[in-house]
Amino acid sequence: MSRLHEWLSGGLLITDGAWGTELQARGLAPGAAPDTWNLTHPERVEAVAHAYVEAGSQVILTNTFRANAAAMEGDLEAINRAGVEISKRAAGARALVFASIGPTGKMLMAGEIGSDRATAAFAAQAAALAAAGADALLVETMSDVEEARLAVAAAKTTGLPVIVSFAFDSGKNKDRTMMGATPEAVAAAMVDAGADAVGANCGVGVERAAPICRRLRAACNLPVWIKPNAGLPKMEGTAIRYDTSAEFFASHYTALREAGASFLGGCCGSTPDFIRALVRARCASS
């Protein structure tokens, strides 16, 4: 049995919620790169990780989403290492730590970045995260199948389980990635790339997540990772807020489990309250 299947042998695992908005609530300036806080404000980053573990997250991520050489500058090796160490300290024996790898932010097909540079950026980040002791690697918020292939291939060289998750936020039914890929196309390509699990994160909100989860599950035999947004950000004057409540979010628990989700948590706008509500929903349904 693979490590991933072993972890899932007890059923669906509840993951964490958003980090960026939580860090901002702890003083991260708008526009500042959250990842740099792993070095400058490790105690505040750990407070976020700890809040999710306390809320009942069985899997927490790391504050390393942007820390690849194509997306940001700085001492990335140190940022990635500190990111894993912080989450591991908060998790203790209570949660697994899946290390986050986000997109390059550049388009391969527009020639903004070459495959070699993208691969090098992903490989360096994956190596740093693995060396620091991550339990698995999560390639997330992807929109380009080709870029995800490069990231998965680079992540797999570490020998850790690799989960890959896409943002489905385009098209009439908001069931395609920005690059136009359907859940079926994503699933087939990621099976081919050797991913251990496939999923959907971010996107346009929890209401749209179940059909996408079902389609990913039907298109391949991999466990499905689901982490929707707390709706889309709404403006109140010039302030930003997400209008999905923790209760509304968690009311989709059963639908998502029945749609085949193996991992379930929240993306942008979700908080530890969302995770507590998911834990309650799981208790109520079992």
Place this chain on the structure above:
Amino acid sequence: MPDLDKLHEAVVEGDSKTAAAVTHAAIAAGVEPLAIVTGYLVPAMDEVGRRFECEEYFVPEMLLSARAMKASMEIVRPLLAAAGTEPVGRVVIGTVQGDLHDIGKNLVASMLEGGGFEVIDLGANVTPERFIDAVTTRNAHVVALSALLTVTMTSMKTTIDAFQAAGLREKVKIMVGGAPVTQQYADAIGADGFGESAAAAVALARRLVAV
């Protein structure tokens, strides 16, 4: 006489080679450079925009079309400049301060160029001062601000306020766009317009310069 409908088709289909070849042939046959732009490139990119709006096209198709349009524009542009032809309008575009994302901004820049605008692309993480400097030195009519993150879209307001403080707010039209941006936000910060997509941005820029 070359078949210029093939230019339209090549741009819509994203075929750069054919677009360049037909453009060369048309110029050699004495077709007015401006007629190539207004008669073929602009309508072709409008069609691309329409297909994007209808979700027949996604970003990859749009990028290929923009590339084909650019292949033709590169041949035509020097001729237009030599003839002293003025563009539809001059747009200064950039992703606002604090935000390094430029995929959306690059798409809008391509579509604007395909729509006949001269585009001055300042890149990503652009300070209000650089926007103001570009507008004054290049005599631009429109400023297009992009942001991908909810945490950086507030820089749009800072930029608009800076134009106000510099006494230049009335001199330019400011349009905003990007994933988290809404009409409501555009209104709240005093922008002149909001574009829901790259294609909508072209229609908006045309409206703004027509006023």
